[in-house]
Amino acid sequence: MKILVAVKRVIDYNVKVRVKADQSNVDLNNVKMALNPFCEIAVEEAVRLKEQGVATEVVVVSIGSKSCQEQLRNALALGCDRAIQVESEDGPDSLSVARILAKVAESEEPGLILLGKQAIDSDNNQTGQMLAALLDRPQATFASEIKVEDGKASVTREIDGGLQTLKLTLPAIVTTDLRLNEPRFASLPNIMKAKRKPLEVKAADELGVNVSSNIALVSVEEPAQRQAGIKVSSVDVLVEKLRNEAKVIA
Amino acid sequence: MSILIIAEHDNANLKPATLNTLAAATQIGGDVDLLVVGANCQTVAEQASKAEGVSRVLLADNSVYEYQLAENVSKLVVELSEGYSHILAPATTTGKNMLPRVAALLDVAQLSDVIKVESADTFVRPIYAGNAIATVQSNDTVKVITIRATGFDPVSAEGGSAELVTLSQVIASDKSRFVGEELAESDRPELTAANIIVSGGRGMGSGDNFKILDGVADKLGAAVGASRAAVDAGFVPNDLQVGQTGKTVAPDLYVAVGISGAIQHLAGMKDSKVIVAINKDEEAPIFQIADYGLVADLFEAVPELESAL
Numbered sequence: 001m002k003i004l005v006a007v008k009r010v011i012d013y014n015v016k017v018r019v020k021a022d023q024s025n026v027d028l029n030n031v032k033m034a035l036n037p038f039c040e041i042a043v044e045e046a047v048r049l050k051e052q053g054v055a056t057e058v059v060v061v062s063i064g065s066k067s068c069q070e071q072l073r074n075a076l077a078l079g080c081d082r083a084i085q086v087e088s089e090d091g092p093d094s095l096s097v098a099r100i101l102a103k104v105a106e107s108e109e110p111g112l113i114l115l116g117k118q119a120i121d122s123d124n125n126q127t128g129q130m131l132a133a134l135l136d137r138p139q140a141t142f143a144s145e146i147k148v149e150d151g152k153a154s155v156t157r158e159i160d161g162g163l164q165t166l167k168l169t170l171p172a173i174v175t176t177d178l179r180l181n182e183p184r185f186a187s188l189p190n191i192m193k194a195k196r197k198p199l200e201v202k203a204a205d206e207l208g209v210n211v212s213s214n215i216a217l218v219s220v221e222e223p224a225q226r227q228a229g230i231k232v233s234s235v236d237v238l239v240e241k242l243r244n245e246a247k248v249i250a
Numbered sequence: 251m252s253i254l255i256i257a258e259h260d261n262a263n264l265k266p267a268t269l270n271t272l273a274a275a276t277q278i279g280g281d282v283d284l285l286v287v288g289a290n291c292q293t294v295a296e297q298a299s300k301a302e303g304v305s306r307v308l309l310a311d312n313s314v315y316e317y318q319l320a321e322n323v324s325k326l327v328v329e330l331s332e333g334y335s336h337i338l339a340p341a342t343t344t345g346k347n348m349l350p351r352v353a354a355l356l357d358v359a360q361l362s363d364v365i366k367v368e369s370a371d372t373f374v375r376p377i378y379a380g381n382a383i384a385t386v387q388s389n390d391t392v393k394v395i396t397i398r399a400t401g402f403d404p405v406s407a408e409g410g411s412a413e414l415v416t417l418s419q420v421i422a423s424d425k426s427r428f429v430g431e432e433l434a435e436s437d438r439p440e441l442t443a444a445n446i447i448v449s450g451g452r453g454m455g456s457g458d459n460f461k462i463l464d465g466v467a468d469k470l471g472a473a474v475g476a477s478r479a480a481v482d483a484g485f486v487p488n489d490l491q492v493g494q495t496g497k498t499v500a501p502d503l504y505v506a507v508g509i510s511g512a513i514q515h516l517a518g519m520k521d522s523k524v525i526v527a528i529n530k531d532e533e534a535p536i537f538q539i540a541d542y543g544l545v546a547d548l549f550e551a552v553p554e555l556e557s558a559l
Contacts, residue, residue: 016513017378026382094350095359120494123377124362129320129350138321138426141347144488154429158488159343160442160497161260162433164317169425178478178495179488215359218372218385226520229541231532235554238526238544246524246541248446248503249470249559 001111001148001170003046003055006101007039007075009068010121023219035071038116040078041176044183045146046114047079054148055112057081061104063088063097069199076194077186083197088204088211094122096204096211098130103207105135110171112153117142117175128175138168142177251280251370254308256327256339256348257298261288261316264297266443267340269404271397272303275338276405277367281305284412285330287323289316295414302405304412314422318344321423324351329419331356331392335370341396341498349396358390363498365401379494379517399442400500400521434487441490444473446503449492449519452479453508453529453548460485462549463507465556475499475519477509493518508548511536528552 011017012032020027035043049055060080062068065087072083086100105113118125125141132139140146140155144163147154153168158177168174186194204211232238242249253275258265268284275282282303286295287310295309310326327348331337337352339345341363353360365383366374372387373395441447448467450460460474467474475497476490492499494517504522509515511527511534519525520539527540530547537543544551 011378013514017381019382026378093359095354095357098354118495121378123379123494124360125346126350126353126360126362129347130354130360132320133324133351133354138423139347139351140426141320142343157343159431160489162431162487162489164431165429166319167427167429172425177488179482213359214389215361216387216389218387220377220385221383223376223380223383223520226525226539228538229525229543231537231543231545235544235546235551235558238542239555239558241542242503242524242526246503248524 001055002057002059002108003049004105004108004110004113005042005046005058005060005075005080006113006115006127007043007060007062007071008036008119009033009062009064009071010036010119013037013120019220019222023221025217025220035074036116036119038118038176038178040183041178041180042114042116043075043078043080044181045176048181049148050079059084059108059110061086061101063092063100065089072199073194074186076197077191078184081197083199085199085201086204086207087201092211093213093215094124094126095130096209096213097127098134099209100204100207101131102134103209112148112170113173115173115175117177128173132173135173137171137173139173140166140168141175143174144177144179146174146180251278251335252333253278253280253282253336253338254330254334255282255284256345257284257286257294258340258342258344259286259288259291259294261291262293264294264301266404267342267399269301269407270399270402271338271340272301272405273402274364274367274397275336276303278336278370280335283308285310285327287315287318287326289313297407299412299414300408300410302410304410306413306415308415308417310417310419312420314420317428318348319423319426319428320348320351321426322421323348324355325421326419327352328355334392336393336395338395338397341398345396349394353394356392356394358392358394359388360394361386361388362396363398364395365398379513380520381513398498400498434489438467439471439473441473441475441492442497442499445501446470446472447475447499447501448472448505448507449475449477449509450480450485450507451477451509452483454480454485457485462552466552466559469556469559477515506536506540507552509536510534511539
């Protein structure tokens with residue numbers, strides 16, 4: 001079985017973002033970029049499924065400008081077999097990404113498609129679900145455990161009240177939650193080897209997908225800033241303040 | 251304009267997030283229909299018909315909908331979508347799971363986690379873990395939106411008298427099957443609806459130590475939450491996680507115990523009215539947003555707090 005993993009290049013999760021002065025967007029110039037943490041977990045899971053003998057090949061795909069090749073090489077160094085970059089303007093919306101991924105899936109015919117549950121920049125949490133809809137395949141979102149046997153995937157999902165397990169008929173789409181696994185680090189020899197692994201570049205219009213969006217970004221602003229309050233000297237002072245000043249407890 | 255809301259429920263009770271979503275719909279304006287999809291969920295439909303501002307309750311009650319699997323519920327919603335200008339769901343795990351599937355089937359984009367309605371086509375939503383606030387305009391014919399409950403005050407659960415319409419469509423899903431679930435049992439208020447939350451982080455040291463928060467939570471009638479570090483370390487189950495990838499809360503009082511205050515945690519709680527931090531590291535970032543900070547060893551401060559209450 002082939003596994004397709006979709007990855008996204010995003011701002012590093014430790015970076016505090018700055019909004020541009022003209023409020024057109026956040027400022028990504030000279031900011032450290034990285035593989036989206038949820039995508040990293042998806043890559044790790046695909047590689048583990050290959051190591052278990054469930055998958056025969058892991059193909060990683062990313063959509064964006066040439067710079068996302070850096071994240072594709074990163075995924076190759078972590079154990080993916082080959083990469084596809086779909087060249088596009090940066091920042092297509094989730095539906096466009098899902099349409100592109102659907103085209104890639106039609107030609108690659110993977111048994112399982114793994115994605116992160118959300119990208120930490122747009123925080124949309126949509127692409128996997130949209131892809132499943134476009135391909136008319138079953139989905140399991142927010143996965144914390146995946147077992148594949150007999151053409152089915154048994155997936156435990158993190159839901160609001162606890163955990164839920166679903167059984168999906170393959171081919172299927174699964175999006176990863178943080179607790180699915182602990183991603184490995186790429187070793188230097190693997191980083192060197194990754195440079196020789198195949199990386200194919202396709203254009204979005206070559207796939208027949210129009211990446212225009214019906215959603216316009218009007219403005220981006222800084223959130224209202226909370227000011228630091230006061231430090232209290234003891235528990236008794238704290239309780240007194242909460243009762244009489246903040247009036248949040250009886 | 252006319253709006254369809256997919257109700258959040260557990261087949262027995264309508265969940266409060268539905269009432270916050272109704273408030274968002276009221277701000278958009280127009281007739282509001284509430285869809286209740288589930289199995290043996292007649293009582294939910296009755297509760298839904300009493301909620302303020304609902305014109306009609308559409309009830310799809312069939313065993314195939316028991317666990318609200320995205321595969322069939324999304325198809326049902328698409329069948330019903332004719333004539334609606336907006337389709338809304340609360341941004342819970344159920345809403346997040348199903349609504350993007352609806353949007354893709356309708357060939358429209360989706361807006362996630364909306365916190366403010368500017369107009370019928372313009373909405374506000376947080377991006378980058380809440381470190382930037384985006385105003386977005388949708389030109390789609392149908393606006394498909396999940397609503398962040400903490401952004402809207404709930405409408406009243408009583409006083410409405412919506413017409414109840416029973417639907418006959420039965421859409422089975424043959425490629426996805428429910429196997430089982432493990433739901434955390436708790437007598438405490440639900441995290442996302444609690445007025446007071448006491449949360450523990452890595453500083454708690456172990457799962458057993460979390461019990462010292464229980465005493466404080468009991469006295470305050472509070473819910474207990476956790477940071478990702480505490481969940482990852484196995485101290486508490488994941489459904490207690492507050493943050494960018496867990497639950498978003500905005501209680502009157504949030505007490506952060508042994509939590510450093512990483513960006514990802516702040517994303518889930520920084521709209522709380524009053525924030526208290528108890529941490530022995532006075533440099534911890536949590537103190538930069540806390541209204542009241544106490545630099546102290548939590549193992550001394552928490553029991554002291556319990557007896558002072």
